[in-house]
Amino acid sequence: MHLKQSIIIAFCLTTILVAGWEIYWRSTGRTPSINDDKSLWAVERFKVSSATENDVIILGSSRAYFDIQIKTWENEIGKAPIQLASTGSSPLPTFHDIVENTKFKGTVLVGVTPGLLFSTTYPEAFPWARAQSKVDYYANRTYTQKLNHILSIPLQENLVLMSGDEEEWFDDIDLKSLLRSIQIGNRISGPKMPPFRNFGETSIPRNMRMMQKTIQDTAFANSIIRVWHFFGKTAPPPDKDSTMAFFLKDIETFKNRGGNLILVRCPSSGGLRMGENKGLPRKDFWDELISKAQVANYHFEDYPQFKKLICPEESHLSSKDADYFTKELARLLISDGIISKQP
């Protein structure tokens, strides 16, 4: 057995294959990006343990994640917020974690996406389980997991082939995702989810910006819109009573210890907004929540500067509009005395 020959061949061929793979994906226009995973979330969550009353934590789903830009916020307020919003998730498990497992009594800004916040309190339901899995990951993460994350960042920043996401996008390029995209026949009955492609780019510190492609390529944006409409048609009815009761209890505890809560309804537009108005009318959900919570609140429809914003894929703001939204929101919060500008 000539093992030395074999290892030399293996090394050379592996190098060629990996380099070819990287070059191929770069030639399709992809660039290296940070994976929006539990490890990245946990790094941000760790900041809460040393956060003071002057800090702001952002919770919510993808709208709070896309629409509130860290750098712009820092420029306006003077200090970067802790971004803990998660795509496709209810903010309730994360807020519960902050209330129950920390002594934080600064400001928590909760982005309210009615379809997710009022969806469920059932632990195994997707919007809940997804957020809870991040909370659990942070609580139980091992030293290996912490070190893995640190070691993987330089690779993610420099190699396209390292891009993979927990969202399991249709266009992810890890082997499992590539195989998942193969469809043969139509064996499973019932509605089929349209391909859900990645339309945001994550960076460190944890921040999400919409890809330019989503703004420039209407066909691409429409493919995302089809996914929202699919969710709208297939999602179970909201569980307003349970979610409201759960949230209000935590709000009460948080307020009682001196915490400052802000509810923000980020923009949505087009058919999605129409669907939201029909399925989760403002009067029955948002208005009822703010009347019971008695905290600072901002609905995009109440402010002329926000009303005009159009979401390219009906649910999230373009990076340019997200900067504008963040800047205006921060100014509103300061002028209303809800938060103060840091020196």
Add this chain to the structure above:
Amino acid sequence: MLFNSLTFIVFLVIVLILYYSKWFNWTNKKRILLLASYIFYGFWNPPLVILLWISTLVDWTAGKQLAIEENQRRRKFWLITSMVVNLGFLAFFKYRDFLLDNFTTVINTAYGYGYHSEPMDIILPMGISFYTFQTMSYTIDMYQRKTERAKTFLDFALYVTFFPQLVAGPIVRAKDLITQFYKEKRATSKQFIWGLFLLTIGLFEKVVIADTLLSGTSDMVFGSNKLLHGLDAWIGTIAFSGQIFFDFAGYSTCAIGIALLLGIVLPDNFKYPYASLGFSDLWKRWHISLSSWLKDYLYIPLGGNRHGIVRMYVALMITMLLGGLWHGAAWTFIVWGGLHGTYLILERLQRQYFPFKITRWNGIFLAFITFSCVNITWVFFRARSFESAWSMIKSMFYLQTDGEKILDMFSIIKVSIVISIMFLCHWFMRNTSLKEVSLKISPYALGIIWALMTFLIIIAQGNSEQFIYFQF
């Protein structure tokens, strides 16, 4: 620390640099290996290293006393002390909730009380079943005077803690491992490269086959609360069958490869088990180090085949039931063991009353029957409850005609191809070894296969999924 993680790659490189550096003598190199093993374990949960220390100290002391003590009662005392400490750890950390839950159920049923046991939710130390069984084998062998006492505490501590096989085996006997620590070990260049090749194969089995190709289908089927179509139930079951093999055999292959990089030889833990001709053959091929442990320290002390047929069947069944319980604190695991015990008894009855010759023509058919029966047992092993296991069994045998289809056609084709290839590979490899096969193929072909496996591991990325057997 997981083998399929970036942290482990860095860890292994540092360990190898220190191990092969000229700055340290053999004793210091062993100290480095011991420290590295504690770091390897502590990176998961540092306080639980204390359990390893207690186990090591108790069994070192027990072994020392057993080596010098002649008084039989005192010898028994030291053996029992070792057993109580090791099995006590297992009982407390692994079986506490299960035992308490069953105890309250029995009491409530018998006396009509309404007790509720409060689960303690104690963290299960990773690999506790492996290292306690390994260290117990030392004291039992010492008691039976089958092995020499470890020469130094360092050798013994390293035997208990040796990081490549610490958390998921192979469970190595003292005489096979401690003696290797007595003289300086250096891997030859052939051993080193072969070790790297085995590490690659192990990672390929785990990252590409188990996690990428099979786990999704198996998780979807066993995670479903629906009444499933028969095809879906079978595909989910064979996907798990492949997943658990590639996951566990992958770990063992990595462990053997990593040890070989250090010049240490570990025994094989799997020998193409899915081509077994019957169940006795299966247990000589699947998790060999556990089945031989159970045979030597449970089945034979229970009487083995020395006291007649009935006693032998009882011993066999008790061994398999406890073997099932070793895997997990749940009745589903006990049923899994019970099914294997039943298969073994039925096989012995068949040999006694309906013997037939196995030829090359009926062999593959027999192997397929064995594999199919093993798949049925995996349903109980994998299912979260008896209800879901029974629902799966009913679906598999088409007793549920209104079952729902949850798998797409590509998943069915993918799993069928992977499992068919696995079965055929096991069949054609059953009387040979990887090393023998690689001797026959050209170095170029081996290099190309190696490169393809490495490339697939890299593009699979993997999210450092934990090995299934770590929880046992």
